[in-house]
Amino acid sequence: MNTVSSEQVIGIDVSRDWLDIYCLPDRKRLRLPNTSEGHAHVVSLARRRGALVCFEATGGQEWRLWASLDAARIVARQLPPAQVKAFAASRGTRAKTDRIDAELIARFMVFRPEAGRRHPTGKLRAIRASTSKRAQLVEMRKRLLVQIKAHEKLATAGMFTDMDVELKALLDTRISELEERIEQAVAADGTLAETARILRSIPGVGPVASTMLIAEMPELGAISGEQAAALTGLAPIAHDSGALRGKRTIAGGRRALRHVHFQAALVAANHNPTLKAFAQRLRDAGKPHKVIITAVARKLVNIANALCKARKPWGLQGA
Incomplete structure (x- = not known):
């Protein structure tokens, strides 16, 4: 498994077609397609940064990305949406956009570094x-x-x-x-x-x-x-x-x-x-x-x- 920096976190809001990404600590944002090419880009980004990647459970839309990250030995966590939502409420955040969600996911991971589940075995x-x-x-x-x-x-x-x-x-x-x-x-x-x-x-x-x-x-x-x-x-x-x-x-x-x-x-x-x-x-x-x-x-x-x-x-x- 790659070495992960406690300060480098990539939060991703996964939808059917897109991956909205927010990187900490430099607050970089980008949008990639939820395709094999987009997944490869996320793997490369995480590897360069030594970052932990996190995303919410979305009913299966995140699984292809998760499998790609796991195959590349990138540390990734699937987070419970209810916990991220509670974290958002505690920060007074009420707006609902992909960009805000990606940031909240990343900041929640920093706040709760033990949260989420790892990719299960086959x-x-x-x-x-x-x-x-x-x-x-x-x-x-x-x-x-x-x-x-x-x-x-x-x-x-x-x-x-x-x-x-x-x-x-x-x-x-x-x-x-x-x-x-x-x-x-x-x-x-x-x-x-x-x-x-x-x-x-x-x-x-x-x-x-x-x-x-x-x-x-x-x-x-x-x-x-x-x-x-x-x-x-x-x-x-x-x-x-x-x-x-x-x-x-x-x-x-x-x-x-x-x-x-x-x-x-x-x-x-x-x-x-x-x-x-x-x-x-x-x-x-x-x-x-x-x-x-x-x-x-x-x-x-x-x-x-x-x-x-x-x-x-x-x-x-x-x-």
Whole structure:
């Protein structure tokens, strides 16, 4: 990996057609096409400067650039848009232009040099793509079941029964196929298989939650509990101003991971002896259900992180 200067940062706002670039510390700006030629120019620029390159997650538009940077051994980070947006708000920035965004991305990286995720390995990319597709199909099935239930109350209820049954069966099959593909990919890698075994030893963490943690949080076991909670969007955020003290809320993080983690927390609150007792103490204190499950989810990810760091399963760690 190339040597990176702590003062040299290149922030890039990535769109479908363009790369809007802001360089620190000299505040240089330029616009390049989001093409192979543009990517090569960014690689050359970063190499000359010894700079760290950073950009927001944009739903996939940044992946070709990211792959080019990784192939050239340029240090690059993908940043959560919610964190950059919060940073912009803290600076009083409200305008929305590409040039401003590129500067904010670069300055956020200077402010939070540990933020963002590195380019995942090819195997992790494949697992992440499969877990994302599975989540999409599960959401489609959920919506279909809601529609079926709503149609049952209509006079035309029976008109589409065969079609609905066929569509649900197809979704069930595809989801099962993806789950099998994910299982095989994890099992084929010794380190990932061991991590999955550790995670699944925790009462409440099943195959879906464990593979989602592996795919979406490869940092697990190498970070602090506070960082793990922040990455899943489970760290409480204060809303205080002057003498006012607002409620603590959760936000940001990796949304798909947080959603699955909440499902695991619901199971753990009833079947994990440690977390069941913890949840009961919160109930006895009069805490609302959502607050309890959020606290359980936060504690669950901290346990998962600690066990992965120790490389020991639940029972052997005395968790």
